Amino acid sequence: MAADQRSKADTLALRQRLISSSCRLFFPEDPVKIVRAQGQYMYDEQGAEYIDCINNVAHVGHCHPLVVRAAHEQNQVLNTNSRYLHDNIVDYAQRLSETLPEPLCVFYFLNSGSEANDLALRLARHYTGHQDVVVLDHAYHGHLSSLIDISPYKFRSLDGQKEWVHVAPLPDTYRGPYREDHPNPAVAYANEVKHVVSSAQEKGRKIAAFFAESLPSVGGQIIPPAGYFSQVAEHIHKAGGVFVADEIQVGFGRVGKHFWAFQLQGKDFVPDIVTMGKSIGNGHPVACVATTQPVARAFEATGVEYFNTVSDSSKSREQHGF
Template sequence: MASDPRGKAATLAQRRRLLSSSCRLFFPEDPIKIVRGQGQYMYDEQGEEYIDCINNVAHVGHCHPLVVQAAHEQNQVLNTNSRYLHDNIVDFAQRLSETLPETLCVFYFLNSGSEANDLALRLARQYTGHWDVVVLEHAYHGHLSSLIDISPYKFRDLDGQKEWVHVAPLPDTYRGLYREDHPNPAEAYAGEVKRVVSSAQAQGRQIAAFFAESLPSVGGQIIPPAGYFPEVAKHIHKAGGVFVADEIQVGFGRVGKHFWAFQLQGEDFIPDIVTMGKSIGNGHPVACVATTQAVARAFEATGVEYFNTFGGNPVSCAVGLAVLNVLEKEQLQAHAAHVGSFLMELLRQQKAKHPIIGDIRGVGLFIGVDLIKDEATRTPATKEADYLVSRLKENHILLSTDGPGRNVLKFKPPMCFSLDNVQRVVAKLDAILTDMEEKLRSCETLRSQPCGSPTKPCPSLAAAQPGYPGEPFLFLPTLPHQRPE
């Protein structure tokens, strides 16, 4: 749909007038207007190119021609609901089933990861006859009412925690309860889930499900220790609940070694329900729930229909099939493993060079760079991360932060991200960190040479940190510039 091309300011003004400000922009101080995408690149209205390091929805690359073509071919022929027989929906289910353990063999198609998690919740409750849910700290499972209830990331700021929601510690071996020096963090963190379950049961509650992203993303690009999920599943099954693996952010080959991130947890670990979204349609609104015959049958036994108007329509399924074809044809899972390893390697070199980098963690093209104030406390370097992301954006590299401290740089680029992209991005990261460190040294020198300003930020310091005039010290506690003695 061609619109009149217009300047960024005009679009922004219209947006402020017509859309809720609850719908936030990236870089709200100076948002970007993106008019074109291709592969791992995005282009603004001036034609400037940005490297996209964050869009895990454009899984096989922005506007992949084979995916676009598949959508167009099907759009011209038929797009209707799944109450009629159609080959695409069954073919898509078949292809997905080939990527999953054999027991996950019943499929439901929907329009978004949120819809998928909501259905997973309904399935779990129907199957178990229980109501309660165990989730991880700072988890996010979607924007729907039912999912805000099970998303500590959201409910902490809203209505608070429902009595049927139980929060277990994030299995974060860098910043959590049990760290890299623990002999068996998987068992220790699973023990925490057991404790949470027991405590809920002691209050007469009954567990329907444990929900977790296979790799907690909003939680700070966390890689749970291998063996954690199988242990958790034991405790949850014993309590009569089911294990829901939320693969919305991390599925479809992103982790490189495996097609699904839950498979990192052990070859024989099988969730009871798997939810898929985001990358499944490369941006087209499609999502999926896969489950076992037993869970599906319990839901069927209610006699109540599940109907989703757009879910599983021929176009959505054609797009989903095309994404699977491209993944296979371009060997993007192996590519993610290869490029991700290279990125990890270069980032580890950066860690050795820049003390602000506390931890590098990741698998495939799902990587987190945890920025800290100092090694001893591992205090999140929130402002520094924000500043870094802003500087990267000025350098046409799109990255963002996550984690409770909003201090973890998250890499989850389109799967076609290249070795060259890795080099360019890390070189720029290095240059900016080096510049920040130089500024820090200059600030420290300035601090030791008081300018006489009693409480306001020192103008020399502000000048040393363009773009952050109100923030007197980077890497330093926020103190007014020292008064002359």
């Protein structure tokens, strides 16, 4: 039976037979069968229209004509990997560099946000020579094994917390211990990170990185108090670690006032590593890691080549909406 003739019940039966039950559906009691989308709307097999408020990848809307055209035109020319010399990859890296603070000037292109955070973890460990990671409570950084280990949202229902992972309180000024009426919630929450780092060091642990979504999403769309990241970075740097800003959900202008969500923390704050995904390709499999020259050089010194089969066809100005 052709897919366009298959009933919702038949599609559901096939999914239940062929797709793992761990790949869960939205609204499992009565799932919506989506057959097409345009802009901010999605449509089911009956033609019912839904405003898409929960799908988090179509940065400039579904089937954006510029994105469709750019992908179509590039796919007619070339689709290859990052080990060939080609203009698109350097042109796009240059455009990205113009949106970021000057120290963030080295780029790695990848296929997914999970890959980006995994590479950020590798970069941090090579640069610092340390192993341990500090994360925020309720964080989620991806579905690779290395990232499940640093995602309290996931590891608490699986194998538990590894000894090299240290969890700091979410800087939530609405429900957390330090709220908007606190005289300085940024310092108070940053001091919690300092305490976590000190406790780890007392056990002989060495901090490689602090990972944080610039606006924690799974934790409840939290906006950290201004100045929090700068204070945390100071404590992490003193411990020999680096600050990784996870922009996979919130980057590329999604916060409105700035291109990157970490910029809400003030112009003086610059993370050591920034990770990107989802919105970078409007839902297509593209991701990126941006970092500093010192971090990149430490990784290069290992002699291990890094490449990715991310296609150049995914990197164009029109495809990414800026």
